[in-house]
């Protein structure tokens with residue numbers, strides 16, 4: 001039996017345990033504060049991603065291949081399907 005952890009298909013990195021949160025923090029640290037969306041816009045974008053048919057395993061967007069949280073945090077980021 002595999003000891004590999006499995007996560008729900010619709011989980012974001014922030015919801016994938018300590019490893020996911022650490023990976024997310026590493027990515028987000030690369031984005032300057034002035035280049036980040038505000039908290040409300042970030043959460044709104046992620047809510048749309050959570051409901052999206054394009055959200056794949058490992059919290060990536062099947063349309064663009066990005067981690068959705070990494071894309072959503074960027075002020076100039078956009079959804080490849082124009083959902084946000």
Ligand code: SF4
Nearest residue numbers: 049052054061079081
């Ligand atoms: S970035 Fe757009 S297409 Fe990709 S999962 Fe989020 S809402 Fe869906």
